[in-house]
Amino acid sequence: MLPTIRLYDEDSHLYSFSAEIISCEKAENAYMVILDRTAFFPEGGGQPADTGYIGNARVSDVQIKDGIITHYTDIPLVAGEKAECTLDSEKRFRRMQNHSGEHIVSGLIHKIFGFNNVGFHMGSEDVTIDIDGVLTRQDLDRIEAEANRIVYENVSVRAEYPDSDTLQGLEYRSKLELTENVRIVTVEGCDVCACCAPHVNRTGEIGIIKLLDFISYKGGVRIHMLCGRDALEDYHKRYMSIAEISAGLSAKQSQVTEAVERVKNELAAEKQAAVQLKKQIIELKIALLKPCEGNMVIFEADMDMLNLRLLVNRAVEMCTGVCAAFSGDDEKGYNYIIAGKNIPLKERSREINSALNGRGGGKDDMIQGSVKASEQDIRRYFQDFS
Numbered sequence: 001m002l003p004t005i006r007l008y009d010e011d012s013h014l015y016s017f018s019a020e021i022i023s024c025e026k027a028e029n030a031y032m033v034i035l036d037r038t039a040f041f042p043e044g045g046g047q048p049a050d051t052g053y054i055g056n057a058r059v060s061d062v063q064i065k066d067g068i069i070t071h072y073t074d075i076p077l078v079a080g081e082k083a084e085c086t087l088d089s090e091k092r093f094r095r096m097q098n099h100s101g102e103h104i105v106s107g108l109i110h111k112i113f114g115f116n117n118v119g120f121h122m123g124s125e126d127v128t129i130d131i132d133g134v135l136t137r138q139d140l141d142r143i144e145a146e147a148n149r150i151v152y153e154n155v156s157v158r159a160e161y162p163d164s165d166t167l168q169g170l171e172y173r174s175k176l177e178l179t180e181n182v183r184i185v186t187v188e189g190c191d192v193c194a195c196c197a198p199h200v201n202r203t204g205e206i207g208i209i210k211l212l213d214f215i216s217y218k219g220g221v222r223i224h225m226l227c228g229r230d231a232l233e234d235y236h237k238r239y240m241s242i243a244e245i246s247a248g249l250s251a252k253q254s255q256v257t258e259a260v261e262r263v264k265n266e267l268a269a270e271k272q273a274a275v276q277l278k279k280q281i282i283e284l285k286i287a288l289l290k291p292c293e294g295n296m297v298i299f300e301a302d303m304d305m306l307n308l309r310l311l312v313n314r315a316v317e318m319c320t321g322v323c324a325a326f327s328g329d330d331e332k333g334y335n336y337i338i339a340g341k342n343i344p345l346k347e348r349s350r351e352i353n354s355a356l357n358g359r360g361g362g363k364d365d366m367i368q369g370s371v372k373a374s375e376q377d378i379r380r381y382f383q384d385f386s
């Protein structure tokens with residue numbers, strides 16, 4: 001079979017075309033369709049496959065092997081017939097914006113810092129590039145400013161297959177061992193790189209290049225970036241989010257960082273005050289404890305384990321049986337601490353937990369855990385507990 005004619009090589013902005021169906025075979029969950037020519041870019045070089053239609057058949061994936069491009073469709077097509085084909089052009093254009101932007105950024109990093117792009121991935125969220133050297137935020141800010149200057153200059157982006165003599169003398173990134181049939185993509189005055197993917201015709205089409213976060217990765221850095229329409233949408237989302245935060249904090253958008261700091265400090269002060277108040281409440285509760293014969297059962301709506309223990313430690317001195325303290329409510333259940341001097345609680349914990357649908361344990365003089373039982377049932381249980 002002849003290699004498929006790659007229309008995207010010649011014209012990256014060709015989104016609809018007609019082609020002859022060479023073959024159609026049933027695969028596991030799809031039909032494999034081969035055309036005589038195609039504008040569908042097959043997955044490769046970090047860029048996902050194009051999607052779209054061949055006639056009425058939906059194309060969900062495109063792969064290339066030995067020069068033959070296979071389209072995966074949802075319904076069969078008839079070999080020998082002609083078909084009108086359309087790409088999901090918006091998706092493809094965004095990918096070209098991102099991919100051409102990536103070449104500019106990787107090219108500049110190579111030119112200025114001498115590092116290489118060793119990994120490129122176009123995900124659903126953003127684009128990542130892995131660089132084999134360490135870069136700082138300042139370095140990336142510089143690259144971003146320079147990359148956008150190349151966008152403003154609206155220089156040409158060319159894709160061509162140089163003859164082997166020209167290729168041998170050519171300095172380019174992603175150098176291949178091949179001596180011919182190497183597709184070279186040149187961003188005028190900025191970058192020369194081997195690449196099989198479609199690109200924008202001029203850098204102005206990229207619109208904007210935005211470097212987002214970066215992390216240390218395999219001795220270098222992984223950079224997250226977005227270009228063009230994806231970057232604009234990302235800006236819109238971030239803008240709406242900051243507008244909401246600014247309204248929530250009653251602060252100007254330019255002052256939300258200070259406002260968040262203020263709220264954090266206020267919250268810390270309130271937490272400190274709450275700790276003091278809880279301490280005072282516990283002291284008052286302890287002062288109000290009355291000596292009793294038998295077991296003492298205490299219920300608190302919302303007391304942390306630390307304060308519950310303070311309360312139990314004092315209360316157990318004032319009763320002859322056990323002191324069982326519970327914090328929570330009937331719906332969510334209760335956390336408990338049970339203390340007593342004359343009953344081996346560690347041994348009895350299994351029995352208590354099984355009676356009150358709970359879990360927990362501890363030592364002979366104190367156990368703790370949680371139960372799923374009602375206040376009424378718990379009180380009834382401890383009436384006869386000995």
Ligand SMILES: [Zn+2]
Nearest residue numbers: 045195196197
């Ligand atoms: Zn590329």
